[in-house]
């Protein structure tokens with residue numbers, strides 16, 4: 001499947017709002033807020049003594065990457081994830097002054113990039129000037145027009161993990177072998193996930209899917225599924241606008257005719273249109289696989305989240321997993 005480079009995840013209106021919010025954060029307000037920010041670090045993971053060097057303070061923009069970075073850093077990193085709540089839509093996020101304060105302590109910043117979390121890159125540039133930034137989009141070569149849901153690509157996850165490890169080693173050279181071990185351990189931890197991807201690819205490649213939103217597209221591509229989402233519907237969803245009645249009808253007709261083997265449904269997208277697609281699939285007996293944009297509530301880790309979705313996908317496609 002070819003990613004349509006004309007897709008825009010973020011209408012320019014949203015981007016202007018985010019930039020305006022950042023611009024109001026003057027240096028004076030940052031100083032006054034710093035004093036009362038200590039109680040605001042609920043997302044930070046405090047680590048214990050197994051690290052041979054001083055732990056690196058890391059700020060990660062979104063939880064889709066935050067858990068992976070925590071696993072890579074282990075006891076040698078203190079990771080603070082800005083958006084760690086599934087109730088917040090990263091596409092619409094405007095940072096608070098307290099978020100800016102988190103960046104002032106960062107020695108390393110990890111962002112998704114690809115125009116998904118531009119507020120985080122801005123805060124890194126203004127509040128963590130000396131901290132290197134791992135930008136997943138830059139690491140994998142996905143520009144601002146690409147589908148920004150990069151964490152759904154197993155290949156991208158691996159590349160970004162390598163880039164994070166490399167930066168951690170540069171920042172704390174005394175912990176180099178520790179970070180190497182953490183990277184190896186992550187590969188082992190992710191094995192159930194990579195095994196499922198491989199199994200789906202060998203047994204379900206060529207099956208078709210439709211999606212209420214493009215969040216899962218990289219994974220669908222990785223396992224060889226063919227995207228049958230009507231193009232107009234997909235483009236509207238990527239623009240966070242409503243598809244035309246004709247686009248919706250086309251999707252419903254394809255579902256009713258069972259031209260789609262599975263419906264990928266983002267449970268974090270609200271609205272009557274995704275609901276109508278969901279109902280069409282229920283009525284036609286097309287299996288539905290729920291996915292989420294951010295780490296699912298109740299999932300204990302990135303791999304836990306992904307394995308649970310992939311297991312549901314395997315079941316929907318008749319793959320024994």
Ligand SMILES: [Zn+2]
Nearest residue numbers: 091149215293
């Ligand atoms: Zn999204």
